Amino acid sequence: MSATSYSGVLSQTKLLGSNLNCSTHRRFPTSCRLSERISTSRVFLSSCSSTSDKRNGMLGRSHHCNPIEKRNPVGQTFCSVGVCTHRGVDVESNSHATEERVGVLLLNLGGPDTLDDVQPFLFNLFADPDIIRLPRLFRFLQKPLAKLISVFRAPKSKEGYASIGGGSPLRKITDEQADALKIALEAKNMPVNVYVGMRYWFPFTEEAIQQIKRDRITRLVVLPLYPQFSISTTGSSIRVMQNIFREDAYLSRLPVSIIKSWYQREGYIKSMADLIEKELTIFSKPEEVMIFFSAHGVPVSYVENAGDPYKDQMEECIYLIMQELKARGTFNEHTLAFQSRVGPVQWLKPYTDEVLVELGQKGVKSLLAVPVSFVSEHIETLEEIDMEYKELALESGIENWGRVPALGCTSSFIMDLADAVIEALPSATAMSTSRNTSEAVDQDPMIYVIKMFFGSILAFVLLLSPKMLVAFRNKLF
Template sequence: MKKGVLLINLGSPDSTKTKDVRRYLREFLSDPKVIDVWFVRNIILNLFILPFRPKKSAKAYKKIWWEEGSPLIVLTERLQQKLQAKLDMPVAIGMRYGNPSIKEGLTELQQLGCESVFVIPLYPQYAMSTTETVVDKTLEIKEKFFKALKISFLPPFYNHPDYIQTLAQSIEKNLPESFDKLLFSYHGIPERHIYKTDRSNSCEIGKCCFKDENPSHATCYRHQCYKTTELVREALNLPSKKVMQSFQSRLGSDPWLKPYTDETLENFPKKGAKNIAVVAPAFVSDCLETLEELAMEGKEEFLKNGGESFTYIPCLNDSDEFVEILEKWCNEYQNNEETI
């Protein structure tokens, strides 16, 4: 049975033109796994978000756009090319939203003769709006167009020793010699998403994230974020007081996971943290949320409020170290046909 690999990332507009950004946002924000409240999705999206936000987002994308295209797409393509050079099975890419699509990625692998595909959602932590929607969409496309194709998924790797070691090494390599705080900024989600993905009905936000062997941990984004932070902190041998965690990119007025990154950055200097480093472990590829929201807007807000130095630590992107662990996991799949 010939096997292949499909790397799936979030996606990006085709260009920085407002019409392309609007098309991308419509697909992204119409996903019921992203905006899960019918009223918000169907009324506010069309009356308030899509008429105004695309123009603003287009300006933001222009600030970070590369000559080759969207940083997220370019970095995913580079990752695919490096991984392909190390494997003897085909590697394709697909985006959950935008182009190239998941269907295009599966079509490419099928045309190359693949009968089994190892799907790697490029999200370390599990969330309804990331891992879950990728799995659901991939299976939906399989049932509609590729019934005979066998699909396996890489599970969330937020606590996998390979990932923790690679992330810790990347941070250490970019960490300033002297800093007051290392901030782990994760993409935020509404609190209600935590309860919706809790199949054990045992989750209490803020009360059970650090309990051992809690069955809700398998699908709890908040727990998995804090676990990643703690494991990396231990790997770096940093004292707890030097490390903090926050959540960015909230949308709307409903409660999202706290503390919020923008408020945290604004308050750091007032609390004596004037030299900081920031990393975004919910992303493996740099994108709008890291390059513009954190490295530009976050830095500006921090310095404006009295901060002195701000170091943004890049995502793993197409680093050789990240390619190596993906190669290892893919070879395990090829040899055992089991995910790690």
């Protein structure tokens, strides 16, 4: 697409007749296709096939994907309605005829593909300083601690993954969402390359970024598949991306727009309301059903000490969904709780398991669980909610249980993501390449050696002290 035609394409944020339909199939439950209004040949040219090479961690896609690993902070950021742009120098085109190549990077958590992947996946998760936030003085303990936690947690986690088929479906579903988004954008006259970057498993965010560079993308929209922003999800992936961009001459000049959160978008809110309404009709007395929003939790310290906006955004998200339902004539009671806590620290309350018991004791008989922070099915919906929480609810006196499915490739949801990409694209600017003072100190060789020396001693004590080990295991596992 030429530079002169680019601005015209951006103005076409709405194109009639570009609806997506999602089909339900046993083998590909979230696969999407274009409406019959789009020709078969175009669907064929736009569709994606994906193959994986586990040996090098690359995800081969017909027109996107490929990722690696590193880190980074940004310069000053300016955010409006969930879109975050970075002030910097725009990429200079060598010629006025330079072809515009637009890329979209989808960010997600990732998950183990097989049971053998569970322990290394957990290590990657807990080695992330945005997941376990250690004081700066003790950050060399990050990897030894992550190793310890992952080894102890792996057996229990393997049982959970075994119960849902032996691995996480997250990668497959995210690939299908990427394909659907590409088709939706092309239906809106916006040809793009769509890339998938996982934070803790293949294809890694780093790998996707390297493929973006190889494809010579000239403008990029980063779209985390987390509706609400949290330091531990979107923030962690963006930090990795910023580190890589800062150290690369090409990437540091690439115009980028980051959609930091999108929980307040009308398309998302209406899509969630649609799913809730549909599931309510399954109950014999829909008006008596309690709508139970269960969101992934974060430690309280993230919110109180680090300024994480996750809790506020989640509460606003629930309010918007309920307002939409009320506008449609649905006035069911609702509540919000937080799941998936781990470790001895305090997490956001109320806790999902505790609330389920309380609701049963209060006489609630019908409950509809809504996994509000997840847009794809994975272990926390398929095992934690569908199995553990359902069993707990029934044991607590709740007689009728239902669960809203994750959005997946829901047509209205994918179309709204496409609109979000188009709206964000014009504000893309280059990331700052500055390094903050604390990072500069961390790079000092002498300080690094001193910290490594004392950190290794502390790690040795932690790993080998029987009392420490028993206490640690009892509290964290």
